[in-house]
Amino acid sequence: MKAAEVFQEISPADFFYRNRDIAGFTNPTRAIYSTVRELVENSLDACEVHGIPPDIYMRISHESGPADGPGVYRVRVADNGLGVPSKLIPSAFGQVLFGSKYKLRQTRGQFGLGGKMAILYGQITTHSEATIISSTGATKIHDVRLRIDIQRNQPEKIKEITHPNPDRWHGTIVEFSTEADYTRAMPKILDYLKETAIVAPYANLTFVDPRGRLYRFERATAQMPEPPKETILHPHGVDVETMKRVIDVTQARSLHAFMKMHFQRVGDTIARRFLEKAGIPGKKNPKKLTNEEIVSLANSMKNFEDFLPPDSSCLSPLGEELLKAGIEKELSPEYVEVYQRKPSAYSGFPFIVEVGAAYGGQIPNTGGIVLYRFANKIPLLFDEASDVSYKVVNSLVDWRHYKVLPDMPIAVFVHLCSTKVPYKTVGKEFIADRPDVEREILNAVREVARRLSVFLSRKHTIERQKKRLDVFEKFLPKIALFSTKLAGKQKEPDVKPLLKSVLKHEESDEEESSS
Amino acid sequence: MKKATKKKAAAEKRAKKIGLVKEKKAKVLTALTGLGEQLYNQMTHRQFPWIQMPNRSIHNIQYDQKLRQYILGSKSVKRSSRNIKHIRPLTQLVWTASFVDELRGQDRTSTLRDVFYSAQAYEMSFTDQTESDNIITDLETVIGHSREDFNVFPEERSSIFGNLVIEYTVPGYEGKRMSLSSHPDGMMIGPALTNAEFAECKADKVIVIEKGGLFTRFVEEKVHDKHKAILVHTAGQAPRATRSLIRRLNQELDLPVYIFCDADPWGMHIAMVIISGSANAAHLRDLNTPDAKWAGVWASDIVDYDLPSDKLTDLDIKRLYEFGKDPRYEGKLWKREIETFLKIKKKAEQEAFSRYGLAYIVDKYLPAKLEEMEKY
Numbered sequence: 001m002k003a004a005e006v007f008q009e010i011s012p013a014d015f016f017y018r019n020r021d022i023a024g025f026t027n028p029t030r031a032i033y034s035t036v037r038e039l040v041e042n043s044l045d046a047c048e049v050h051g052i053p054p055d056i057y058m059r060i061s062h063e064s065g066p067a068d069g070p071g072v073y074r075v076r077v078a079d080n081g082l083g084v085p086s087k088l089i090p091s092a093f094g095q096v097l098f099g100s101k102y103k104l105r106q107t108r109g110q111f112g113l114g115g116k117m118a119i120l121y122g123q124i125t126t127h128s129e130a131t132i133i134s135s136t137g138a139t140k141i142h143d144v145r146l147r148i149d150i151q152r153n154q155p156e157k158i159k160e161i162t163h164p165n166p167d168r169w170h171g172t173i174v175e176f177s178t179e180a181d182y183t184r185a186m187p188k189i190l191d192y193l194k195e196t197a198i199v200a201p202y203a204n205l206t207f208v209d210p211r212g213r214l215y216r217f218e219r220a221t222a223q224m225p226e227p228p229k230e231t232i233l234h235p236h237g238v239d240v241e242t243m244k245r246v247i248d249v250t251q252a253r254s255l256h257a258f259m260k261m262h263f264q265r266v267g268d269t270i271a272r273r274f275l276e277k278a279g280i281p282g283k284k285n286p287k288k289l290t291n292e293e294i295v296s297l298a299n300s301m302k303n304f305e306d307f308l309p310p311d312s313s314c315l316s317p318l319g320e321e322l323l324k325a326g327i328e329k330e331l332s333p334e335y336v337e338v339y340q341r342k343p344s345a346y347s348g349f350p351f352i353v354e355v356g357a358a359y360g361g362q363i364p365n366t367g368g369i370v371l372y373r374f375a376n377k378i379p380l381l382f383d384e385a386s387d388v389s390y391k392v393v394n395s396l397v398d399w400r401h402y403k404v405l406p407d408m409p410i411a412v413f414v415h416l417c418s419t420k421v422p423y424k425t426v427g428k429e430f431i432a433d434r435p436d437v438e439r440e441i442l443n444a445v446r447e448v449a450r451r452l453s454v455f456l457s458r459k460h461t462i463e464r465q466k467k468r469l470d471v472f473e474k475f476l477p478k479i480a481l482f483s484t485k486l487a488g489k490q491k492e493p494d495v496k497p498l499l500k501s502v503l504k505h506e507e508s509d510e511e512e513s514s515s
Numbered sequence: 516m517k518k519a520t521k522k523k524a525a526a527e528k529r530a531k532k533i534g535l536v537k538e539k540k541a542k543v544l545t546a547l548t549g550l551g552e553q554l555y556n557q558m559t560h561r562q563f564p565w566i567q568m569p570n571r572s573i574h575n576i577q578y579d580q581k582l583r584q585y586i587l588g589s590k591s592v593k594r595s596s597r598n599i600k601h602i603r604p605l606t607q608l609v610w611t612a613s614f615v616d617e618l619r620g621q622d623r624t625s626t627l628r629d630v631f632y633s634a635q636a637y638e639m640s641f642t643d644q645t646e647s648d649n650i651i652t653d654l655e656t657v658i659g660h661s662r663e664d665f666n667v668f669p670e671e672r673s674s675i676f677g678n679l680v681i682e683y684t685v686p687g688y689e690g691k692r693m694s695l696s697s698h699p700d701g702m703m704i705g706p707a708l709t710n711a712e713f714a715e716c717k718a719d720k721v722i723v724i725e726k727g728g729l730f731t732r733f734v735e736e737k738v739h740d741k742h743k744a745i746l747v748h749t750a751g752q753a754p755r756a757t758r759s760l761i762r763r764l765n766q767e768l769d770l771p772v773y774i775f776c777d778a779d780p781w782g783m784h785i786a787m788v789i790i791s792g793s794a795n796a797a798h799l800r801d802l803n804t805p806d807a808k809w810a811g812v813w814a815s816d817i818v819d820y821d822l823p824s825d826k827l828t829d830l831d832i833k834r835l836y837e838f839g840k841d842p843r844y845e846g847k848l849w850k851r852e853i854e855t856f857l858k859i860k861k862k863a864e865q866e867a868f869s870r871y872g873l874a875y876i877v878d879k880y881l882p883a884k885l886e887e888m889e890k891y
Contacts (some may be wrong), residue, residue: 472602475602475603475606478609478639479564479606482551482613483554485613486550486555486613487554489551489555493558494558498563
């Protein structure tokens with residue numbers, strides 16, 4: 001007898017449990033890197049959205065297993081963010097795809113997935129629960145032990161204790177055990193922290209690693225970037241499904257009002273012109289649109305070219321000053337130049353490109369340009385060669401034109417901010433070469449390259465003058481010495497006045513003269 | 516009585532000659548000191564030290580009919596320490612001058628290679644020997660004396676044999692006399708011989724020979740006695756010390772000079788450089804012997820003596836055409852022999868005479884040639 005096919009529904013937690021590769025938890029090395037990254041980013045977001053200069057402490061300690069290779073490690077990340085209200089703690093940390101980030105504004109994370117994946121991975125590899133301690137700065141601190149019920153995608157609270165909070169501490173501490181290969185992940189983790197320190201120069205980052213070494217990245221400024229504002233949709237970014245959802249909740253009685261109420265930068269004139277072009281009467285009640293009409297409305301919206309570019313107030317770029325401070329504090333270059341482009345958009349999503357170029361200091365001399373990539377203040381460390389910035393820096397810009405030679409210690413920094421970063425893959429490691437994005441990055445890099453070339457040629461002039469003086473300083477005293485000897489004199493002539501006049505005279509070529 | 520006067524005059528003449536080498540040494544030292552004083556005074560007057568010297572570039576080399584050698588024209592170059600491109604070579608020049616001044620003062624000698632290495636002790640390193648050789652040539656130009664005069668010698672050495680007594684001037688040997696016939700292999704023309712005075716001479720001519728084998732043959736066959744000749748072996752192109760010695764034999768002792776080389780363009784040119792000097796040494800005087808005679812082996816000798824011969828190569832022929840345009844080759848004899856070479860397209864070595872027996876060249880060819888040379 002043949003059994004009937006069994007159909008079953010799986011929960012989001014179960015889905016990600018079965019497909020943990022796509023969230024960056026492929027193996028113990030990659031998993032600990034992703035864990036650090038997700039937790040630190042959640043912490044930074046928790047502070048920044050509320051304008052609090054972040055103070056983040058992270059500790060990884062070895063629990064069992066070999067010192068080299070995969071073992072069990074305990075991870076603790078503490079921040080001074082606004083904290084999570086006690087009621088929401090179980091869901092916020094124990095339910096996949098639950099979160100505060102499903103809004104149109106720029107944040108590091110977007111799906112409320114990463115932090116929970118880290119906890120989930122820890123749970124399935126070590127079979128232990130996670131500890132969440134949080135306070136919003138009220139009288140109590142909540143200390144919750146929980147697990148994730150994978151099949152039901154529900155948090156399972158094991159224990160909750162409250163502590164008094166006399167100092168009105170606010171923040172969140174997450175701690176759990178997980179399988180990790182720290183030794184192999186260490187270089188990337190340290191790179192990640194250093195680059196995070198560049199892109200978040202207002203944060204204090206402290207890290208104690210399993211061998212007890214302390215890494216501290218101190219803030220260079222308490223100034224924070226303007227927090228992002230929430231915005232409504234831009235018409236170019238709307239698809240049929242979104243359109244249906246908006247129609248479901250709208251209170252507008254006419255399509256004209258509907259357009260103005262729910263979409264960015266749509267006023268009377270544009271609403272009227274759009275509806276005329278789409279061939280739909282503006283007085284029509286949106287709730288009475290047929291399915292076909294909704295599809296046609298959504299398509300017309302995508303194709304109408306006279307909508308104003310999207311509003312960029314939902315973006316939170318770093319700003320030239322902070323980017324410069326970050327680069328200076330972590331790399332102490334001899335020269336740094338930063339530049340922020342005006343907001344632009346691709347497919348209805350606003351974005352801003354910020355770039356920097358730096359010379360010397362701790363920038364290594366690799367025989368090429370060192371590229372630092374950031375998206376929404378996240379350092380991107382993997383798959384560099386597939387990134388649009390790599391293409392711009394390594395094949396679109398002709399560096400010789402800017403007097404940049406391959407043996408110079410030069411770094412280029414590219415930061416892309418968007419409500420939707422065009423990542424090529426789910427791994428969120430490199431940015432696709434969308435033409436609009438590529439153009440903005442290219443123009444920005446060219447601008448800093450131009451300014452860098454001014455610095456380089458000035459530097460070259462100074463070096464040449466110094467070299468020139470070195471030559472005179474080397475040889476004139478010798479001429480004095482040998483001619484004194486030759487002439488049989490005692491006292492050498494003083495060459496100092498001659499050396500002084502060397503810098504005043506540029507080359508006076510008296511190569512050949514007839515007599 | 517008459518005889519006594521003559522003897523006295525000869526002794527005086529000789530005594531005068533004995534001082535010649537010392538005199539030159541003094542001149543060189545004065546010139547070196549003068550260079551030092553010039554630069555020193557410029558600096559005490561707050562000037563960037565500079566020197567001016569004749570331009571040695573090819574455009575400034577011309578042939579002087581009267582001196583019968585190449586000389587430098589009127590163009591000069593200024594090396595100023597104000598010019599960043601000049602300061603290093605100028606410093607090297609001053610260092611070299613002070614180095615050879617010390618050498619000369621202490622009567623020590625040195626080689627081109629020595630100079631290259633010695634510079635390193637003064638953080639004056641030359642990039643390679645070509646650079647240091649060049650600076651020495653500059654110094655020759657500035658001072659107006661060849662490097663042998665300030666005791667810098669090249670590595671290659673040639674030799675001399677004959678009835679000439681020389682008197683050494685080098686330290687440890689001052690006043691010591693030596694006959695150049697004391698050693699059958701000949702005496703090496705090195706620094707000591709170059710700096711020696713001529714004391715007593717019984718020869719009445721100088722025979723210059725390109726090849727070592729033939730030089731030994733001449734000694735064995737006693738050419739020095741039979742023909743009262745001083746024999747000089749050049750070992751290919753004559754080193755400058757040898758050229759200057761041949762000149763001294765000619766000028767100081769009034770000895771005629773006959774040159775024997777291979778019968779090919781290269782042999783011909785060895786003779787020419789002894790007679791008229793080279794373009795490379797256009798900045799120097801007293802290296803050539805304008806009255807020396809190219810006595811053979813000529814192209815016409817190949818025909819006249821029916822010598823075993825080889826075909827001229829393309830390179831040989833090219834060289835002969837170059838001679839056609841060279842002002843040094845304007846003499847009738849030269850022109851005739853160049854034409855003969857080009858006609859017969861053959862060349863022969865000095866040893867080719869051996870087909871007639873080993874002594875033939877000395878017994879037959881040489882006397883015939885010396886007689887024939889009276890005509891030229």
